Amino acid sequence: MHIVTTIAGSDSGGGAGIQADLKTFQELEVFGTSVITALTAQNTTGVTGVFPIDISFVEKQFQALVEDFPIAAMKTGMLYSSGIIQAIARMIGELNIPLIVDPVMIAKGGESLLQQEAIEALCSSLLPLATIVTPNIPEAEALTGRTIRHFEDMKQVAQSFLQLGVQCVIVKGGHLAEPLYAIDYVFFKNGQSFSMQSPRIQTKNTHGTGCTFSAALTAFLGRGLAMEEAIIEAKKFIQLAIMHDLAIGNGHGPTNHFAYQQHKEACEVIIHET
Ligand SMILES: Nc1ncnc2c1ncn2[C@@H]1O[C@H](COP(=O)(O)OP(=O)(O)O)[C@@H](O)[C@H]1O
Numbered sequence: 655m656h657i658v659t660t661i662a663g664s665d666s667g668g669g670a671g672i673q674a675d676l677k678t679f680q681e682l683e684v685f686g687t688s689v690i691t692a693l694t695a696q697n698t699t700g701v702t703g704v705f706p707i708d709i710s711f712v713e714k715q716f717q718a719l720v721e722d723f724p725i726a727a728m729k730t731g732m733l734y735s736s737g738i739i740q741a742i743a744r745m746i747g748e749l750n751i752p753l754i755v756d757p758v759m760i761a762k763g764g765e766s767l768l769q770q771e772a773i774e775a776l777c778s779s780l781l782p783l784a785t786i787v788t789p790n791i792p793e794a795e796a797l798t799g800r801t802i803r804h805f806e807d808m809k810q811v812a813q814s815f816l817q818l819g820v821q822c823v824i825v826k827g828g829h830l831a832e833p834l835y836a837i838d839y840v841f842f843k844n845g846q847s848f849s850m851q852s853p854r855i856q857t858k859n860t861h862g863t864g865c866t867f868s869a870a871l872t873a874f875l876g877r878g879l880a881m882e883e884a885i886i887e888a889k890k891f892i893q894l895a896i897m898h899d900l901a902i903g904n905g906h907g908p909t910n911h912f913a914y915q916q917h918k919e920a921c922e923v924i925i926h927e928t
């Protein structure tokens with residue numbers, strides 16, 4: 655049994671954050687553990703409150719896990735403050751395992767999940783430890799200070815992340831104005847790159863897409879898949895989860911974490927070398 659960890663915020667609504675991650679881990683047959691950085695009062699219509707956990711208690715959760723479990727891979731999601739980021743980076747720096755950093759900044763409803771002053775700590779302390787970083791377009795722009803309009807901009811942005819020491823950058827295209835396809839761009843340290851294209855699903859139920867994608871990636875890496883294979887399988891997991899979306903709640907409903915196990919044979923992702 656492979657053990658993986660998510661370091662993230664709790665979403666009381668169950669579609670994003672820790673809850674989405676653990677559901678994804680369970681579906682992908684890895685044993686999920688967690689370090690909770692903040693509680694959010696949240697549903698499909700938005701976030702009504704954020705309660706950060708004391709840094710010392712974040713550290714206590716992390717220590718409890720690493721003292722007892724051989725963790726195969728870790729991901730981070732909502733980290734909220736520079737203090738939490740620095741504590742996490744210090745502890746992860748002592749381990750040598752795949753780390754996926756999903757640089758969560760803003761909830762779909764517009765509420766901030768990362769304090770403005772924490773951006774610097776994310777870039778200087780945590781990203782240099784990341785095996786893979788998975789920004790969406792607004793996060794990639796905010797973290798690098800560059801605007802993304804064309805593929806050339808995307809390459810420059812990826813270069814900025816790679817220069818920090820990240821091994822692989824996946825710029826997720828959910829926010830691109832591409833009506834027919836959802837295209838993600840993958841860049842490796844060795845200069846290789848490719849895009850992953852799947853049909854864009856017309857739905858408002860996209861709460862937790864980024865969390866679910868990075869959790870699937872963590873599970874596949876924890877199971878020992880090679881990086882490229884893990885990335886493509888994670889894209890299939892999120893594609894099927896959006897395709898078979900759940901109309902739960904009155905706002906942006908969650909994705910369907912059950913769908914991959916039920917339909918994985920029926921999902922094609924088109925890969926283009928870039
Ligand atoms: N409407 C959609 N149809 C298909 N895939 C989508 C759609 N929206 C997002 N995705 C995919 O979901 C994943 C998360 O992307 P994105 O929504 O950009 O991230 P975030 O949730 O962090 O904002 C990516 O693989 C992206 O291509």
Ligand SMILES: Cc1ncc(COP(=O)(O)O)c(N)n1
Pocket residue numbers: 662663664665670671672694696731732758760761762767860861862863864865866
């Ligand atoms: C606790 C928590 N973490 C992350 C997200 C981002 O969700 P998304 O994956 O839709 O960007 C969220 N809404 N809440």
